[in-house]
Amino acid sequence: MFYSLKKIAMALCVVALLAVCFSPIAQAQDYNxxxxxxxxxxxxxxxxxxxxxxxxxxxxxxDVELVMSDIGVQYQALKGKDIDLMLMSWLPVTHQNYWKKYASDVVNLGPLYTRAKLGWVVPDYVPTDKVDSIDDLTDEDVAAKLNNKITGIDPGAGLMQASEKAMDDYGLSDAGYELISSSGAGMTAALARAIKNDDWIVVTGWSPHWKFAKWDLRYIDDPKGILGGRERIHCLAREGFYQDVPYQVFEFFTRMYMPLSELQAVMLEASNTSYKQACAKYVKEHPERVHYWMTGEFK
Known part of the structure; x- marks a missing residue:
């Protein structure tokens, strides 16, 4: 009986030791x-x-290092193993050109969120009988109200590549329109100015985005389907990532997934406070989800 209890005690010690050795913090201490x-x-x-x-x-x-650059550079950096991960691969349509070029050089860890959407967006006060579709933009009166401009984001974005094709295929370039390159922040700033003055504006837009919670906006129809449909946003890793890092890190990113509504709520909160505060609030308010991402266990 004593011998059996001793064996049980030793087994429990081994289990406890393994739990410590394979805890996320212990693994992190061995990865510098x-x-x-x-x-x-x-x-x-x-x-x-x-x-x-x-x-x-x-x-x-x-330790985490964030490396900010244009989306095309991110794909190149993954191929060159200059970064470990990127959390913004829009598939299957928006980044299809990048995917065709780099698919064999990266590892797809799966979707981070789904039901995303791209398109051209107008304030809801722009009458639907005047602007309901991209086709409507060629009307001379509509073009004049819009100053012959479509306000875009950074030129390397897949949305901008699709928008350039839309400009040609819908005859907007021939009608005198210009697609203005900017940035995400520049686009929302231009949108805010237009809304403040009740001016007409068309911007390149996507969901999720906090602007839809802040203002009354709508997508206009894209009859030719050039701008794509519903998208999934994937996490991509460099080749060899799963072999080089502790398995908890690799598995964390394979499990990380957010409902679109939760992500959009974080974005809206960040627009009113900061991303640091909004992200901290999310992590604090969703302990069970965070625990699952870290461990694979449901509380």
């Missing part, structure tokens, strides 16, 4: 390189990237 995550200053990318950074650093004990 920063995890490099690429991102672009799009509101959804910033939100989910900074949530991941917060958890990896404060809950799991890893």
């Amino acid at each position: 390189k920063p995890i490099k995550i690429g991102w672009t200053a799009w509101s959804d990318a910033e939100a989910i990237t900074k949530i991941a950074k917060l958890i990896l650093e404060e809950k799991m004990g890893y």
Whole structure:
């Protein structure tokens, strides 16, 4: 009987020791390189990237380095192993050109969120009988109200590549329109100015984005389907990532998934406070989801 109890006690000690050795913090102490995550200053990318950074650093004990650059550079950096991850691959349509070029050089860890959408957006006060579709933009009176401009974002974005094709296929370039390159922040600033003055404006837009919660906006129809349909946003890793990092890090990103409504709420909160505060609030208010991402266990 004593011998059996002794064996049980030893077994429990081994289990406890293994639990300590394989805990996220213990693994982090044995890994002394920063995890490099690429991102672009799009509101959804910033939100989910900074949530991941917060958890990896404060809950799991890893160092994280965020590397910001144009989306095309992110794909190149993954191929060159200059970054470990990017959390903003729009598939299957928006980034299809990048995917065709780099698919064999990266590892797809799965979707981070789904039901995303791209398109051209107008304030809801723009009459639907005047602007309901991209086809309507060629009307001379409509073009004059819009100053022959479509306000875009950074030129390397898949949305801008699709928008350039839409400009040609819908005859907007021939009608004198110009697609203005800007940035995510520049686009929302232009939208805010137009709404303040009740001016007409068309911007390149996507969901999730906090602007839909802040203002009354709508997508206009894209009869030719050039701008794509529903999209999934994937996490991509460099080749060899899963072999080089502790398995908890790799598995964290394979499990990380957010409902679109939750991500959009973080983005809206960040627009009113900061991404640091909004991400911290999300992590605090969703302990069970965060625990699952970290461990694979449901509380």
